[in-house]
Amino acid sequence: MSTTAEPASLHQRILSDISEKILSGVWAPGHRIPFEHELTAQYNCSRMTVNKALSQLAKAGLIERRRRSGSFVRQPHSQAAILEIHDIRTEVEATGLPYHFERISRLKRRSSTEDRQLLGLDAAGPVLAVECRHFAGKRPFCQERRLINLTAVPEAEEEEFLKISPNPWLVGHVPWNAAEHRIRAMAADEDVASALDIAAGSPCLVVERRTWNAERPVTQVRFVYAAESHELVARFAPSQG
CATH class of the missing domain: 3.40.1410.10 (Chorismate lyase-like)
Known part of the structure; x- marks a missing residue:
């Protein structure tokens, strides 16, 4: 039970932490989001959990994912x-x-x-x-x-x-x-x-x-x-x- 609940809570925590930094302006448009392996180490979670959170942020229009370059705060449009x-x-x-x-x-x-x-x-x-x-x-x-x-x-x-x-x-x-x-x-x-x-x-x-x-x-x-x-x-x- 605990092994399935932890990734879900970490997923929400990553979403919340990154969203707050973007919406508060701490991370300005164009700011590079830490790489997946950096977030994996920071939150002590699987790369799949990090990828899922970043994908959701991209779908919401908060970040832009660029192949081989990483993820960046998207310019609000x-x-x-x-x-x-x-x-x-x-x-x-x-x-x-x-x-x-x-x-x-x-x-x-x-x-x-x-x-x-x-x-x-x-x-x-x-x-x-x-x-x-x-x-x-x-x-x-x-x-x-x-x-x-x-x-x-x-x-x-x-x-x-x-x-x-x-x-x-x-x-x-x-x-x-x-x-x-x-x-x-x-x-x-x-x-x-x-x-x-x-x-x-x-x-x-x-x-x-x-x-x-x-x-x-x-x-x-x-x-x-x-x-x-x-x-x-x-x-x-x-x-x-």
Whole structure:
């Protein structure tokens, strides 16, 4: 009885130990998992027990097994629907990693020519520029740069965006009736590379969005993701015309 129960408990222990290190961010994407013979010695169990645990972790999408190279923590891969407005928290938590964000900067100013072009404003007025970084575990997930039209959302002037990020705050305070997405690729410049902790020149996915309330521009935002960790999905039906 005991000889059959022990491998099962060790299997669960190996699963739990490795999963915890990955989901907590202790083992970052790309980290090499100890080789099977190392885990066999560490847990004093059979190689079959270790192999079974690693296979289950690979099936769950937490690790990637490479022939002759070993097993590595897999880069979390997120999806976002381009026809919907998603909160970044939802995108991150869908990967199984814990979410948090940090506000980098917040500046109220009179709109520049570039601001007015981005927001689609006809005349100068007060805007709020906010920059944030969103994290999946301990790794940067997305850079956010946002302009808020304070004429349309005057109460945003009092919000510091330290405990709540701009997107869920705006959704909760300002109804929108139109949105526009623009999607493009870019090579990471020094600013983006530093924000996302990637090499300069790395491919990135850029999602730019504008929203309106009763024909009045509310906000313009640019999200930048490392291309290898994010994809956009659209589901649609054929025209009935």
